[in-house]
Each structure stands twice: as structure tokens, then as C-alpha cells.
Amino acid sequence: MELREIEIFLALAEELHFGRTADRLHVTPARVSQAIKKQERAIGAELFKRTSRHVQLTPIGAQLRDGLAAGYQQIQEALAAAATAGQGITGELRVGYSAAWCGNLVVAAADTFRARHPHCVVHIQDSQLNDPVGPLRDGSSDLQLIELPIDEPDIINGPVLFTEPRALAVPAGHPFAERETVSVEDLAEAPMVAITGQPQYFLDIHYPSRTPKGRLIPRGPSTSAWQEVLALVGAGKGVSPTSARAAHYYSRPDIVYVPFRDAQPVEYGLLWPVTGNTPKVRAFVETLLETATA
Known part of the structure; x- marks a missing residue:
């Protein structure tokens, strides 16, 4: 049984409706029906009882569903982890902020970022105004949201997120x-x-x-x-x-x-080291921009 056929079977076992399953998987109802018939021929037993009004799992179908569900979930998690690793969005990301209102924005963005990239741990930390780029230079921070201007040759000036009177x-x-x-x-x-x-x-x-x-x-x-x-x-x-x-x-x-x-007005923007322009930093910057706009 191919992965796509497993996906069709599990979706139909959940939806118990050929049309909804087709819509969910972006295929035709005929494709769903063909996949189920192929599986039934291979197993030698009915997996679903079909009538004009109802679709119901047979006992063998329920047994197959229970056996496949956990394995399919593990496959999906492994694929997601591989994709995340391929993008470089793993490990730890340390994000600093200066003012409390900057911290609120960073925390909100971090919640969204963690949901998108569960294999990257985000640490949020307060930054000291008297040393705005020191943490970026010594490696204790990967990204900072602070007051501008900052004009240093080894620091990248990211976008201005907002201004305050x-x-x-x-x-x-x-x-x-x-x-x-x-x-x-x-x-x-x-x-x-x-x-x-x-x-x-x-x-x-x-x-x-x-x-x-x-x-x-x-x-x-x-x-x-x-x-x-x-x-x-x-x-x-x-x-x-x-x-x-x-x-x-x-x-x-x-x-x-x-x-x-x-x-x-006071401008608040993002900073990160020239040597730290990594995929996970860029991904968090994008998330911050989305959060600030929202």
C-alpha cells in the first residue's frame, strides 16, 4: 500500500464520506473509490460498508485504521522534521528586546514561530539599552528588537517594525x-x-x-x-x-x-549579526513582520 493510498484510507475512515474525503485531499471521488477498491482487493476483505446514504468501517477496516494511524503520524512527523532541518530551522534561537512593548510583540511572534517550527526552541530575553549590540557580538543573542538608529559594520539593520511618539x-x-x-x-x-x-x-x-x-x-x-x-x-x-x-x-x-x-518618533527595528543571517533568523523576522502588521 503506497503512502497516498494510506492517506486516502485514513481520511475516508475519519470522514466516512467519499465527497468530503475527495475535497480534503484535493482529488476526485472516483480516485478515492479506486484506491479503496485496490486496497480491498489486496487485503481480500471489505474495509467499508457502502450504501447510498452511509459509509461505515467494517471490523477489518477498523482494525486496519487503528494499525495504520500511529505509523502514519510518525511518518508525517519525520517528514516535517526533515523539511525543517533542511531549512536550517532547528536548535535554538535567542531573541532580545529592549522595551516592554517590544517584548509583547516578540512573545506573540514566538508563539506563532514555535507552531510553525516545533524543532526550534525560542529563548526570549531582555536587552540592556547601555549595550545594544554587545549580545549580538558575543553570541548571547541572535536577533534583537530595539530602538534605532544602530549603524555598525558587523550588524545587519532589518526592517523597522513600528514607531512610537x-x-x-x-x-x-x-x-x-x-x-x-x-x-x-x-x-x-x-x-x-x-x-x-x-x-x-x-x-x-x-x-x-x-x-x-x-x-x-x-x-x-x-x-x-x-x-x-x-x-x-x-x-x-x-x-x-x-x-x-x-x-x-x-x-x-x-x-x-x-x-x-x-x-x-522613536523607531523600533530588528538587528542581527552579519555572520548570523541564518534561515531561522530570517524565518523569525518574517514572523515578526506578520505579527506587527496583524
Whole structure:
């Protein structure tokens, strides 16, 4: 009995209807009937009782179904595993993210990816803003979804997945906290708390030293972790630019998030090493794009 004939038999044993079986397997009802008759001739017994209204398994047919089902499932799993291995989508994939809202997107994409590629284990991990490409370089991360820009010769810039408007995190008692919006020019009037360790071109976008009109932006204390930025802002040590969505994810009684009315949005995109442009990375990028669009 050929694999296709086994598939026809098992489908008919489940559907108990020649037309539905044909539709399910994209063949004609005549093809289904021919395959079953061939099997019955080879076995020497009826596998199905047919009437104009009903199709029913015979005891021998039920015995054959029970004997073939487990083996057929193993064959299908082996074929799927071989196809996955042929595409290189096996082993482990480590995906990092910076902000909590990036993490939500990565987790949703990982669920879809695992269903498609069950032989690839996805590890999701938090990335530190003060070292955006370090995990990619030391091999502890294969792919990252973080704030842009990143412009490094050994790092591939993938697609931008989404953008977010900016806001300014200010102490609850600060005069800015009473405003509906702030301007980028207002940064000259308060010390800025910033995260250290990023490339200068990154700092120029997210933590500039001067306003668009050239006014000096005073510096407050700096740190290497986002939670410490929040602690410093809450303690009244300064203000910090961030995404407006931080108001929902990092709400605190000692901090107010005031939207910018004239700042460029924050872009969030994908990065992976030039040497790590593997099939499984490309497959996860595709899944992330689908998830972000949905």
C-alpha cells in the first residue's frame, strides 16, 4: 500500500464520506473509490460498508485504521522534521528586546514561530539599552528588537517594525508636569538623566546635547539601566526623554509623562549579526513582520 493510498484510507475512515474525503485531499471521488477498491482487493476483505446514504468501517477496516494511524503520524512527523532541518530551522534561537512593548510583540511572534517550527526552541530575553549590540557580538543573542538608529559594520539593520511618539518623563512636582505638551526646546530648562554606553550617533537622537536652536541641554546624573533612570527622575534629579507608551508600562506616582509636540518618533527595528543571517533568523523576522502588521 503506497503512502497516498494510506492517506486516502485514513481520511475516508475519519470522514466516512467519499465527497468530503475527495475535497480534503484535493482529488476526485472516483480516485478515492479506486484506491479503496485496490486496497480491498489486496487485503481480500471489505474495509467499508457502502450504501447510498452511509459509509461505515467494517471490523477489518477498523482494525486496519487503528494499525495504520500511529505509523502514519510518525511518518508525517519525520517528514516535517526533515523539511525543517533542511531549512536550517532547528536548535535554538535567542531573541532580545529592549522595551516592554517590544517584548509583547516578540512573545506573540514566538508563539506563532514555535507552531510553525516545533524543532526550534525560542529563548526570549531582555536587552540592556547601555549595550545594544554587545549580545549580538558575543553570541548571547541572535536577533534583537530595539530602538534605532544602530549603524555598525558587523550588524545587519532589518526592517523597522513600528514607531512610537515621544514623551518626557518628569518628576511629579516639576513645572513641566502641569503642561499638556512640551517642546524639544524645553530640554534646555531641565537637567537630562540619560543612559550611558550607547554610540554617539544614538545619543544624538535620543539624548541630544543641544536643542534644535542650539541651546545647551544641561546634564543630570547618568546610569546604565532604565529602571535607574526612572528612580532618578522620580527623585527629582532630572528629566528623561522616552516613548509615550512608557506611561502605560512604567507608571509611577512620582513620575509624569508629558508628550512632546514636536519631537521625531522613536523607531523600533530588528538587528542581527552579519555572520548570523541564518534561515531561522530570517524565518523569525518574517514572523515578526506578520505579527506587527496583524
